[in-house]
Amino acid sequence: MFDAFLAVMVRDLVLAMRRKTDVFSTLFFFVIVVSLFPLGIGPEMNTLRLIAPGVVWVAALLASMLALERLFAADYDDGTLEQMLLAPQPLFILVLGKVAAHWLATGLPLVLMAPLLGLQYDLSADALRILLYSLLLGTPALSLIGAIGAALTIGLRGGGVLVSLLVLPLCIPILIFGAGAVEANVSGLGEQGHIFMLGALLVLSLLLAPLATAAALRVSAE
Amino acid sequence: MLEVVKLECVRGDRRLISGLSFSLRQGELMHLHGHNGSGKTTLMRTICGLIQQSGGEILWNGESSRKLGEEFTRELTYIGHKNGIKDDLNGIENLQLSCRLAGMPIVRKTAWEVLERMGLRGHEDLPVRVLSQGQKRRVTLARLLLSKAPLWILDEPFTALDMAAVEFLQSIISLHVEQGGMVILTTHQEVRLTRGQVRQLRLGWKEEGDV
Amino acid sequence: MSSRLINWFKFSSPPAFYDLAGRMVPWFTVIAVVLIGVGLYMSFFVAPTDYKQGEGYRIIFVHVPAAWMSMFIYVIMALWSGIGLVFNTRLSAMMAQALAPTGAMFTFLALWTGAFWGKPMWGAWWVWDARLTSELILLFLYIGFIALQGAIDDKRRADRAGAILALVGVVNIPIIYYSVKWWNTLHQGASVSISKGSSMGEVMLITMLIMALGFWAYSIAVALMRVRSIILERDRDTTWVSQLPEMQVR
Numbered sequence: 001m002f003d004a005f006l007a008v009m010v011r012d013l014v015l016a017m018r019r020k021t022d023v024f025s026t027l028f029f030f031v032i033v034v035s036l037f038p039l040g041i042g043p044e045m046n047t048l049r050l051i052a053p054g055v056v057w058v059a060a061l062l063a064s065m066l067a068l069e070r071l072f073a074a075d076y077d078d079g080t081l082e083q084m085l086l087a088p089q090p091l092f093i094l095v096l097g098k099v100a101a102h103w104l105a106t107g108l109p110l111v112l113m114a115p116l117l118g119l120q121y122d123l124s125a126d127a128l129r130i131l132l133y134s135l136l137l138g139t140p141a142l143s144l145i146g147a148i149g150a151a152l153t154i155g156l157r158g159g160g161v162l163v164s165l166l167v168l169p170l171c172i173p174i175l176i177f178g179a180g181a182v183e184a185n186v187s188g189l190g191e192q193g194h195i196f197m198l199g200a201l202l203v204l205s206l207l208l209a210p211l212a213t214a215a216a217l218r219v220s221a222e
Numbered sequence: 223m224l225e226v227v228k229l230e231c232v233r234g235d236r237r238l239i240s241g242l243s244f245s246l247r248q249g250e251l252m253h254l255h256g257h258n259g260s261g262k263t264t265l266m267r268t269i270c271g272l273i274q275q276s277g278g279e280i281l282w283n284g285e286s287s288r289k290l291g292e293e294f295t296r297e298l299t300y301i302g303h304k305n306g307i308k309d310d311l312n313g314i315e316n317l318q319l320s321c322r323l324a325g326m327p328i329v330r331k332t333a334w335e336v337l338e339r340m341g342l343r344g345h346e347d348l349p350v351r352v353l354s355q356g357q358k359r360r361v362t363l364a365r366l367l368l369s370k371a372p373l374w375i376l377d378e379p380f381t382a383l384d385m386a387a388v389e390f391l392q393s394i395i396s397l398h399v400e401q402g403g404m405v406i407l408t409t410h411q412e413v414r415l416t417r418g419q420v421r422q423l424r425l426g427w428k429e430e431g432d433v
Numbered sequence: 434m435s436s437r438l439i440n441w442f443k444f445s446s447p448p449a450f451y452d453l454a455g456r457m458v459p460w461f462t463v464i465a466v467v468l469i470g471v472g473l474y475m476s477f478f479v480a481p482t483d484y485k486q487g488e489g490y491r492i493i494f495v496h497v498p499a500a501w502m503s504m505f506i507y508v509i510m511a512l513w514s515g516i517g518l519v520f521n522t523r524l525s526a527m528m529a530q531a532l533a534p535t536g537a538m539f540t541f542l543a544l545w546t547g548a549f550w551g552k553p554m555w556g557a558w559w560v561w562d563a564r565l566t567s568e569l570i571l572l573f574l575y576i577g578f579i580a581l582q583g584a585i586d587d588k589r590r591a592d593r594a595g596a597i598l599a600l601v602g603v604v605n606i607p608i609i610y611y612s613v614k615w616w617n618t619l620h621q622g623a624s625v626s627i628s629k630g631s632s633m634g635e636v637m638l639i640t641m642l643i644m645a646l647g648f649w650a651y652s653i654a655v656a657l658m659r660v661r662s663i664i665l666e667r668d669r670d671t672t673w674v675s676q677l678p679e680m681q682v683r
Contacts, residue, residue, distance in 0.1 A: 003322065003327070004322070004323060004325075007319060007322040007323060008323075011308070011311070011315075011319055014310075014311065014315075015308060015310050015311070018310045018349075019310065077304075078304060078305065078306065078307065078308060078309065079302060079303070079304025079305055079306035079307075080306050080307065080308060082272055082300070082302060082304065082306065083300075083306040083320060083323065084323065085271075085272060086270055086271070086272070086295045086298065086300050087295065087323040087324060087325075088292040088293075088295045088296035088324065088325050089292065089323065089325065090292070094323075148597075148598075148601055152581060152594045152597065152598060153581070153584070156584045156585060157584060158584065162580060162581065162584055165573075165576065165577050165580055166577040166580075166581060166598060168573070169570050169573035169574050169577060169609075170574075170601065170602070170605050170609075172570055172609055172612065172613070173605075173608050173609055173612035176612045176613065176615070176616045177612060177615075180615075180616060180619065184619070189619075197612075197615075201608070204608075208604065212597060212600070212601050215518075215597055216594065216597050219590055219593040219594050219597065220590065220594065221272060222267075222272065222273045222274070222587075222589075222590060232589070233587075234586075234587055234588070235588070235667070235670060274521075
């Protein structure tokens, strides 16, 4: 079972490495969106410091939506998805493998890039650290929840926009606690509560989202 | 033994298959016939479990294939219209991966040998993207050489293959049936078997069943 | 399905339910008109003027029941979806599909009345209050459900995909609600809390309940009407539909 998880994860990572543009376009989308805000709002440092957690988190949310569309659609197109559905392995394990690879290829780069972008907004070292932690806990949950939407919209017209429409509302709690953690740290309230909640949400989505995704895949692949 | 009991399949608003019953024993091959859109692919995908039937049952050794779940899919090798291989991986990687997913990992050397037997010598480590349609099909079908599953469901396995490859594939299928395997396939080619029984099933007529 | 359960599932067949729903619709329509009429009369003429909020508070008689309905309907939709997935009954999915627009309508009504209430009370059309924000997210969930069903051509896939989405949504609703509440208290934003603004008198409570019951009856009537047309549309090629009296007039 674990071997199947590894097999799928490694396969998707290898594929991501051979198609680097997908990975990089997500990352640069994130960078560009975050860099646009000061241009729209003005370079006033106090304001920027105030909105930084929200901006970085919303940008991360949007960027992670961007890569979702192809998560299952590519496998559906070339028929590897039906082979996975027919593999004598629990489907949610294979889903977990795919989501893990998806996060490593598109989520983790965002997390690592975020502190650098936080510097543009003059966040303190401590706040940057919390930003990193909150994204580290939050972005895997975004990938897990997003996978449900990706599985539901396989092969549909305008699938990309539809995924965002379905998934973004479901991601709101993660946004609230993620950005909230950094804000709480900046305002000196202490970020612990938020971080715990993020962890709880991650555990919950780890338990439930792969099952929902597996069910959705069976429906969509008919 | 595979038994299909009063199967009913609906696609879209159309009832493609209704009241279809047949059984397939060890050492038997079933050749599905029918005009385009008569439900051959639907029937095969339903038997695999990719499509949920709207009525009737599919039994594997007397038990519902749905309830058996992975116990059933372990006994099954399905090759559909889509090749089920990744364009960005080479033949070896593709083959190794599908064997690993089937729960029977193979070493690189085995994969190499099998692809060579499929007539892909010299193309084993090229990304599948650069291969021709027929060569891609061969990579897909290489799975059959390694499959230990008793039930093969093959949807148009011969498309895009050249004469030699068709010949070779027929011999593999014959061997499988001879050794007590079961095959359900669709093709426009005539299927010749050295031993074992070939049965024909015609879909799309009012009264369906064995011909 | 075993024969023991056959009575239970009798009305789960579309022809039987089509007939039953047809007979139920007029009753619920009458109940809805009467209750909403009485409720509106009471809310405008019977309920006393609020000493703190003046006449403007009367909008809560629409706002609060609408907000209740918006949440109830989502839960019921998820319930039907769950039944549809487990028992593989077509009718349950049709019910879920029929309920969605009504739920979205009540959500929108709750938001709209909330804004109308907020303008005189807070001087702003929109305040980021926990209740209104959750209601807004609920509207997004409804829209997602409707959009997903609309995007899928294959009816069976649309039913089952919608069902999965509704179930995922219903698991998420409490999480969303509490996270928004947490967010709201942390930012010490405006708290509208229409319903508990002042101690509620007995008349006000009764009026609100009558309105809520009226909305229930309306939702049932509209959902049944909608489910009837969904049944007709999906079964249009079957013989039972072509034999219906309403199909004979050409």
